[in-house]
Amino acid sequence: MENYNERYARHYALSGFGFEGQQKLLQAKVLVIGAGGLGCPVLQYLAAAGIGTMGIVDHDYISLSNLQRQTLYSTEDIGKMKVEVASCKLQNLNPEIKIETHQVELNSKNAWEIISEYDIVVDCTDNFAARYLINDACVLLGKPLIFGAIFKYEGQVAVFNSGLKDENKTNYRHLFPNPPKPEEVQNCNEVGVLGVLPGMIGTMQANEVIKLITGIGEILDGKLLTFSMLNYESFIMEISNENVTENLIPRSREAFEATDYNFLCGISMNNVEDLNPDNFAEKISDKDTITIDVREVDELPKADFVHIQIPLSELNERLSDIKEEQIILFCQSGKRSLKAAEILMEHFGNDKKISHLKGGITALQKRKNEQSN
Amino acid sequence: MEIKIISFGQIAEITGKELMLEATDLDSLKLHLVQKFPELSDKKFAFAVNKKLVNANVNLNQNNVVALMPPYSGG
Numbered sequence: 001m002e003n004y005n006e007r008y009a010r011h012y013a014l015s016g017f018g019f020e021g022q023q024k025l026l027q028a029k030v031l032v033i034g035a036g037g038l039g040c041p042v043l044q045y046l047a048a049a050g051i052g053t054m055g056i057v058d059h060d061y062i063s064l065s066n067l068q069r070q071t072l073y074s075t076e077d078i079g080k081m082k083v084e085v086a087s088c089k090l091q092n093l094n095p096e097i098k099i100e101t102h103q104v105e106l107n108s109k110n111a112w113e114i115i116s117e118y119d120i121v122v123d124c125t126d127n128f129a130a131r132y133l134i135n136d137a138c139v140l141l142g143k144p145l146i147f148g149a150i151f152k153y154e155g156q157v158a159v160f161n162s163g164l165k166d167e168n169k170t171n172y173r174h175l176f177p178n179p180p181k182p183e184e185v186q187n188c189n190e191v192g193v194l195g196v197l198p199g200m201i202g203t204m205q206a207n208e209v210i211k212l213i214t215g216i217g218e219i220l221d222g223k224l225l226t227f228s229m230l231n232y233e234s235f236i237m238e239i240s241n242e243n244v245t246e247n248l249i250p251r252s253r254e255a256f257e258a259t260d261y262n263f264l265c266g267i268s269m270n271n272v273e274d275l276n277p278d279n280f281a282e283k284i285s286d287k288d289t290i291t292i293d294v295r296e297v298d299e300l301p302k303a304d305f306v307h308i309q310i311p312l313s314e315l316n317e318r319l320s321d322i323k324e325e326q327i328i329l330f331c332q333s334g335k336r337s338l339k340a341a342e343i344l345m346e347h348f349g350n351d352k353k354i355s356h357l358k359g360g361i362t363a364l365q366k367r368k369n370e371q372s373n
Numbered sequence: 374m375e376i377k378i379i380s381f382g383q384i385a386e387i388t389g390k391e392l393m394l395e396a397t398d399l400d401s402l403k404l405h406l407v408q409k410f411p412e413l414s415d416k417k418f419a420f421a422v423n424k425k426l427v428n429a430n431v432n433l434n435q436n437n438v439v440a441l442m443p444p445y446s447g448g
Contacts, residue, residue: 038448126448149445151382156445175426176444180417193447226381226442235381237421237440242428 034124037198045206059105069195155201170222273355277367290324330357
């Protein structure tokens with residue numbers, strides 16, 4: 001057999017898959033967005049299977065708390081960039097495939113260019129802003145999207161925009177037309193996750209990619225699978241495209257690039273600056289600046305820098321306590337500080353400069369841990 | 374008639390995984406749900422009747438199963 005490769009012997013031997021199936025994988029270009037809990041198993045299985053070209057998008061560092069579920073990384077990798085370590089380990093696993101790294105935070109300005117280079121997109125992100133951004137980009141660019149998400153002991157998998165049934169294309173907005181606001185859902189940092197769950201859901205996503213490329217089996221085309229790791233029950237529902245999504249999705253590349261998905265998801269606000277941990281550490285010592293912890297009294301960890309505490313629940317009554325020009329807000333995860341910013345904006349308008357610590361004290365601690373490693 | 378409801382994720386934490394409610398159509402079921410669980414009013418979730426996503430109001434029959442499906446975002 002020409003091009004016989006011992007590496008894929010078990011694929012060749014598999015009836016219904018064979019040499020032809022392998023050739024299709026080798027010709028495919030798959031983009032995996034997010035190299036975390038879901039991304040690790042997706043990347044590992046797709047690289048091992050011989051997807052010819054794989055792209056990885058991620059902008060995060062490896063931290064100690066990742067290792068419980070992100071199985072591509074080792075303790076010695078803490079503090080390094082995920083894309084770099086992932087690419088190195090995957091290339092060792094399979095030197096015969098091409099791995100392209102995109103060390104950026106995907107946003108509406110860079111998504112078009114990156115996604116258009118690939119045939120299939122796998123959403124392994126962990127927030128709604130990214131999920132709606134990826135969904136809309138895939139609709140506009142006509143790219144099949146393998147969706148995966150987790151909550152506590154359950155996960156969801158779906159295939160959108162597959163192109164297999166042309167007249168009946170579905171996307172995530174048919175299911176949930178508009179992104180939820182932060183207070184309508186909990187995020188993973190707050191609720192925790194057992195390491196094997198993203199392993200299971202990510203492996204299902206990788207399976208859908210392989211099935212879509214090779215045409216074997218039945219993919220979750222326009223269907224949402226919800227799976228419980230506690231009892232192995234699964235629930236598959238059909239997504240109809242009755243909901244009209246045309247008005248919700250930007251109509252052109254220009255309109256897409258002008259859309260602020262963080263704003264749509266309530267993760268950022270006009271006129272309120274998002275501070276990353278490094279900016280935050282610098283800014284809190286600025287002149288005429290007050291730093292306010294809006295968490296309730298007794299929440300841990302305590303902040304070890306100069307600040308005052310006004311719990312969000314008391315903020316409305318204590319607005320007159322704030323005399324400074326610049327106000328920096330923080331809480332545990334960045335949600336309540338944004339809510340507080342909203343209240344302050346209503347009261348002070350643009351008279352004061354308001355910013356908040358994106359990702360909260362959790363992000364700050366994570367950054368500190370990275371630096372000490 | 375009594376309709377079987379199954380819930381997932383965050384919604385199941387409010388309603389429990391399974392319950393029965395009196396309703397003749399989806400709109401009346403939604404109303405009963407929010408009366409019984411006021412917390413649901415500011416939560417986001419989709420409805421599926423017999424495993425099919427439903428947006429508009431539909432009549433419900435004895436053997437229908439209505440699923441309440443919230444979006445998950447963790448990864």
